[in-house]
Amino acid sequence: MTTKLFGEPVRRREDQRLITGRGRYLDDIGSKALAAAFVRSPHAHARIVSIDVDEALDVEGLVAIYTYEDLTGPMAEPLPVLIPHPQLHAPRTGFPLANGEVNHVGEPVVMVIATDRYVAEDVCDRIVVTYEELPVVVGVDAAREAQHTVHEEIPDNVAARHHQETGDVEPVLAASPRTLSFTQYIERSACMPMEGKGVHARFDPDDGSLRVYTSTQASTSVRAAIAAKLDLSLDKVEVIAPDVGGGFGVKIVHPWPEELLVPMAAIALGHEVKWTEDRREHFIGSAHERQQRQEITVGYDDDGRITALDVHVWHDNGAYTPYGIIVPIVTATQLVGPYAIPVYRVVVESVFTNTVIVTPYRGAGRPQGCYAMERTMDRIADELGLDRSVVRERNLIQPDQFPYDHHLTFQDGRPVIYDSGDYPGLLDKLRALVGWDEAEKLRTEAAERGKLLGVGMALYVEGTGPGPYEGGHVQVLGSGKVLVSTGLTSQGQGHETAFAQIVASELGVPIEDVEVTTGDTRRFGYAVGTFASRAAVMSGNAIALAARGVREKALRIAADVLEASPEDLEIDAGLVQVKGVPGTSIPLRTVAVLSNPLRYAFDEAAKQATQFAKPGDDDKPPVAEGDAPGLEHRDYYSPIRSTFASGAHAAIVEIDPATWEIDVVKYAVVHDCGNVVNPMIVEGQVHGGVAQGVGGALYERMAYDADGQLQNASFMDFLMPYASEVPDIDIDHQQTPSPLNPLGIKGAGEAGVIPGTAALASAIEDAVGRRIASMPISPTELYDLVRSPDSEMTATAGRRAGTGVMA
Amino acid sequence: MTSIDSERTITVTVNGVPREATVPVRRLLSDALRHDLGLTGTHVGCEHGVCGACTVVVDGAPVRSCLMLAVQVDGAEVRTVEGLAREDHQGGQVLHPVQEAFRECHALQCGFCTPGFLMTIAAGLEGRDNSVELTEEEVDDMVGGNLCRCTGYANIKKAVHHAAAAMKDDA
Numbered sequence: 017m018t019t020k021l022f023g024e025p026v027r028r029r030e031d032q033r034l035i036t037g038r039g040r041y042l043d044d045i046g047s048k049a050l051a052a053a054f055v056r057s058p059h060a061h062a063r064i065v066s067i068d069v070d071e072a073l074d075v076e077g078l079v080a081i082y083t084y085e086d087l088t089g090p091m092a093e094p095l096p097v098l099i100p101h102p103q104l105h106a107p108r109t110g111f112p113l114a115n116g117e118v119n120h121v122g123e124p125v126v127m128v129i130a131t132d133r134y135v136a137e138d139v140c141d142r143i144v145v146t147y148e149e150l151p152v153v154v155g156v157d158a159a160r161e162a163q164h165t166v167h168e169e170i171p172d173n174v175a176a177r178h179h180q181e182t183g184d185v186e187p188v189l190a191a192s193p194r195t196l197s198f199t200q201y202i203e204r205s206a207c208m209p210m211e212g213k214g215v216h217a218r219f220d221p222d223d224g225s226l227r228v229y230t231s232t233q234a235s236t237s238v239r240a241a242i243a244a245k246l247d248l249s250l251d252k253v254e255v256i257a258p259d260v261g262g263g264f265g266v267k268i269v270h271p272w273p274e275e276l277l278v279p280m281a282a283i284a285l286g287h288e289v290k291w292t293e294d295r296r297e298h299f300i301g302s303a304h305e306r307q308q309r310q311e312i313t314v315g316y317d318d319d320g321r322i323t324a325l326d327v328h329v330w331h332d333n334g335a336y337t338p339y340g341i342i343v344p345i346v347t348a349t350q351l352v353g354p355y356a357i358p359v360y361r362v363v364v365e366s367v368f369t370n371t372v373i374v375t376p377y378r379g380a381g382r383p384q385g386c387y388a389m390e391r392t393m394d395r396i397a398d399e400l401g402l403d404r405s406v407v408r409e410r411n412l413i414q415p416d417q418f419p420y421d422h423h424l425t426f427q428d429g430r431p432v433i434y435d436s437g438d439y440p441g442l443l444d445k446l447r448a449l450v451g452w453d454e455a456e457k458l459r460t461e462a463a464e465r466g467k468l469l470g471v472g473m474a475l476y477v478e479g480t481g482p483g484p485y486e487g488g489h490v491q492v493l494g495s496g497k498v499l500v501s502t503g504l505t506s507q508g509q510g511h512e513t514a515f516a517q518i519v520a521s522e523l524g525v526p527i528e529d530v531e532v533t534t535g536d537t538r539r540f541g542y543a544v545g546t547f548a549s550r551a552a553v554m555s556g557n558a559i560a561l562a563a564r565g566v567r568e569k570a571l572r573i574a575a576d577v578l579e580a581s582p583e584d585l586e587i588d589a590g591l592v593q594v595k596g597v598p599g600t601s602i603p604l605r606t607v608a609v610l611s612n613p614l615r616y617a618f619d620e621a622a623k624q625a626t627q628f629a630k631p632g633d634d635d636k637p638p639v640a641e642g643d644a645p646g647l648e649h650r651d652y653y654s655p656i657r658s659t660f661a662s663g664a665h666a667a668i669v670e671i672d673p674a675t676w677e678i679d680v681v682k683y684a685v686v687h688d689c690g691n692v693v694n695p696m697i698v699e700g701q702v703h704g705g706v707a708q709g710v711g712g713a714l715y716e717r718m719a720y721d722a723d724g725q726l727q728n729a730s731f732m733d734f735l736m737p738y739a740s741e742v743p744d745i746d747i748d749h750q751q752t753p754s755p756l757n758p759l760g761i762k763g764a765g766e767a768g769v770i771p772g773t774a775a776l777a778s779a780i781e782d783a784v785g786r787r788i789a790s791m792p793i794s795p796t797e798l799y800d801l802v803r804s805p806d807s808e809m810t811a812t813a814g815r816r817a818g819t820g821v822m823a
Numbered sequence: 824m825t826s827i828d829s830e831r832t833i834t835v836t837v838n839g840v841p842r843e844a845t846v847p848v849r850r851l852l853s854d855a856l857r858h859d860l861g862l863t864g865t866h867v868g869c870e871h872g873v874c875g876a877c878t879v880v881v882d883g884a885p886v887r888s889c890l891m892l893a894v895q896v897d898g899a900e901v902r903t904v905e906g907l908a909r910e911d912h913q914g915g916q917v918l919h920p921v922q923e924a925f926r927e928c929h930a931l932q933c934g935f936c937t938p939g940f941l942m943t944i945a946a947g948l949e950g951r952d953n954s955v956e957l958t959e960e961e962v963d964d965m966v967g968g969n970l971c972r973c974t975g976y977a978n979i980k981k982a983v984h985h986a987a988a989a990m991k992d993d994a
Contacts, residue, residue: 027926027927027929028926028929030934031925031926031931031934032926034931034934034937035904035918035922035925035926035931035934035937035941036864036904036905036907036908036916036918036922037862037863037864037865037903037904037905037907037938038864038905039864039934039935040863041863041866041935043857043863043867044857044863047858047861076828132858134847134849134850207972208972209933209935209972210866210868210874210876210933210935210936210970210971210972210973211866211868211933211935259933259934260933261866261933261934261935261936262932262933262935262972262973264972294870295868295869295870295871507933508931508932508933508934508935508973509932510932696929697929699929700929700932700973700974700978703974703975703976703977703978704932704972704973704974704975705975706975707972707974707975707976708972730869730871730873731868731869731871731873731874731970732871732873736970736972738967738968738969738970738976739963739966739967739976739979739980740963740967742975742976742977744977745975745977768975
């Protein structure tokens with residue numbers, strides 16, 4: 017029985033139910049529910065001429081059909097723009113069901129409710145929607161050129177022009193000893209959690225209450241959105257995120273049309289209703305991320321020190337902007353990474369296309385920013401003939417420069433001021449871990465085997481744990497059980513375990529006594545959500561503060577009983593005791609009983625707290641002024657700004673010049689997320705992130721054709737990595753605690769994915785000696801690139817050719 | 824009623840218990856297990872046989888229950904994740920070595936793909952001579968056909984070794 021568990025690789029408490037088939041995911045709920053299915057647009061851009069349901073009406077088991085015409089009040093209005101921003105000058109959102117126009121394949125047009133999903137889909141098949149097709153805009157370049165428009169009234173297709181600058185970049189560029197400019201692209205991928213979205217709703221007409229289960233990353237805000245859209249009092253709506261089968265960002269978006277329509281139908285029909293997203297729906301009806309065109313100009317000196325950086329990004333936001341310009345802002349502000357950039361200007365133009373919406377996917381704009389910055393470093397090194405790690409080293413923010421102010425405004429509206437870090441330390445560890453200095457030897461050895469070997473690296477800084485706040489509630493029961501709740505949700509990060517570790521450590525109780533609930537508005541009504549690597553930072557600290565409040569109260573009550581001073585008491589293994597005086601103690605569970613003065617003894621333990629159990633002070637009320645009954649405390653953590661985690665990745669690739677297959681033979685990660693609650697969980701996060709990074713760099717892309725049809729909307733065609741595609745990962749750690757929060761922690765959830773594309777592009781370029789300016793890259797594309805007369809040879813390759821080393 | 828809506832009554836032994844269900848002939852085995860028999864431990868990730876989350880063991884062999892019709896298992900023996908652990912003498916639960924290994928090695932995060940991995944690996948390990956050292960190729964073979972979006976697979980591979988070692992000791 018251990019109570020000091022912060023920092024220990026405690027095995028996860030959620031696993032018991034998940035490995036025995038007793039998890040409770042969305043589709044496991046509501047076996048008697050009616051099923052919803054959707055008719056979705058087959059066209060990327062079209063006007064709806066008519067919807068004919070006649071053929072569908074005689075399907076046995078049909079319960080209801082809804083189109084836009086059936087929506088009333090706030091439901092007939094566009095979905096909310098969740099994060100408004102002054103520079104988002106032309107926001108657009110869809111309707112819960114299409115209102116006369118569709119703007120991407122997959123947009124919901126008709127909702128069908130039937131006795132089961134098979135029947136609901138039969139009905140969908142018989143509904144005839146007639147469309148008048150409109151010109152289609154696919155890809156960031158088509159949007160930029162604006163020969164056609166997505167939304168008629170926005171002729172340039174630009175939703176937002178996000179602009180930040182830290183000084184006057186042009187004169188500094190003009191005065192720089194050297195400059196270089198280039199344009200590069202990064203493609204679309206998607207979160208692709210193994211469980212798609214899903215919603216279950218049940219309405220009690222007798223008391224007017226609505227309970228909604230949804231596979232979400234933000235249950236409190238879904239609750240508020242449902243109440244607003246369905247004209248319900250907030251207190252009548254409960255929203256619960258059950259076990260969620262992965263999120264990675266897509267489930268932070270809300271309210272999804274289905275999150276409103278399913279409750280609407282449950283209320284109207286007086287019967288529970290469920291919708292479970294299938295895989296094809298998830299491909300065409302959820303969200304993607306990552307496509308950008310990046311135009312970069314950098315000024316630098318002969319030593320490779322950057323003097324000025326000027327970046328213009330064209331960001332594909334898809335058909336609508338429900339999540340505002342968070343991804344563009346994150347790209348713009350996180351691009352600078354661990355480097356001191358004297359003058360920086362960035363413009364991100366966020367443009368509409370007739371494709372699935374773009375909202376955060378693990379990393380949320382950071383992989384793109386890292387790709388821009390790190391490839392810039394590679395270009396500078398290549399031009400100057402310097403080692404790529406040396407150029408990076410010369411531009412790093414130094415450990416004595418913290419707090420470091422970039423003079424930028426982050427996604428939370430707060431300044432980008434790095435709290436702590438040791439970037440030279442990261443780089444040194446990375447070089448050692450990957451064997452950077454051995455690369456030439458490895459290259460020669462590989463060449464002897466007829467293989468092209470290359471090494472690449474990428475560094476990043478990740479703003480984690482943005483506000484505005486999270487809360488925690490800790491309550492000790494008379495049984496000794498400690499109930500913990502927080503409003504943010506879990507999608508596999510092991511919050512039940514990590515938060516229980518924090519409470520066990522703070523309160524001095526056995527972890528076995530701690531029970532954690534997340535994402536259930538019945539337990540905790542105020543929360544923001546799980547995104548931006550914020551759960552441990554935000555809820556972890558809030559829960560720690562709540563536990564400290566409980567501890568303080570427990571010591572106060574125990575001090576009274578033990579006739580000691582609270583300062584002389586400690587709590588260990590659930591026992592409040594006088595330090596150094598064994599035997600002078602009281603169980604915490606008894607303190608909990610005493611904290612609640614009772615009239616009625618509902619059980620044996622409660623007798624101790626009843627009014628005749630012990631003589632009281634006649635001059636004091638049973639509950640002191642300013643005090644409250646119960647051994648519990650609720651607290652909130654609201655940081656002044658984000659904390660900044662960091663890391664460095666390096667990859668060694670081997671390429672077969674016969675097949676151009678790219679084999680990642682080594683992948684090294686150095687990671688710094690401050691103090692670590694559970695190293696096993698953090699390492700797991702890194703593993704998973706790297707797998708997604710490798711997938712995004714080498715395999716995954718959303719293959720839209722010119723008509724806006726997603727050509728690979730299945731796991732057969734969208735190449736998500738299997739075990740065979742993920743390299744072994746070597747990990748080294750560094751810990752620079754955050755001075756901003758009580759636990760000194762920084763977020764870890766997204767780190768693993770951020771530098772993958774940049775590091776692998778660098779390694780592949782190093783191996784083949786041809787400029788890589790578009791990612792991801794497949795063997796076929798690499799083959800085409802190497803054979804193309806237009807492909808640019810790197811200066812490094814030219815130098816190697818001069819020395820006879822195979823490029 | 825068209826032919827696709829016609830129903831059949833099937834008898835199937837699930838996790839050692841004979842069960843009877845009347846299902847439409849088009850019902851997938853995955854849906855029948857989850858919705859007709861209430862065994863929701865089997866998960867559906869893609870419904871086109873690629874992700875492996877829905878893997879169950881039918882007559883000793885792992886199959887993707889989303890690619891099989893329920894009527895096809897009439898008379899068969901099906902084992903799902905709910906049948907992986909066994910009961911001990913006191914009515915408690917003894918986890919299968921693969922389940923133990925997954926917990927010990929942090930081989931799951933969200934847990935959605937986990938039942939499919941557990942069934943595939945359990946069938947793989949139970950079908951081999953565990954006194955013989957497990958090779959890396961065998962591990963790759965056992966985990967190589969299922970998708971996981973959380974773990975990056977490293978800890979899943981570790982768990983296979985861990986389970987094999989435990990089963991070797993028990994062998």
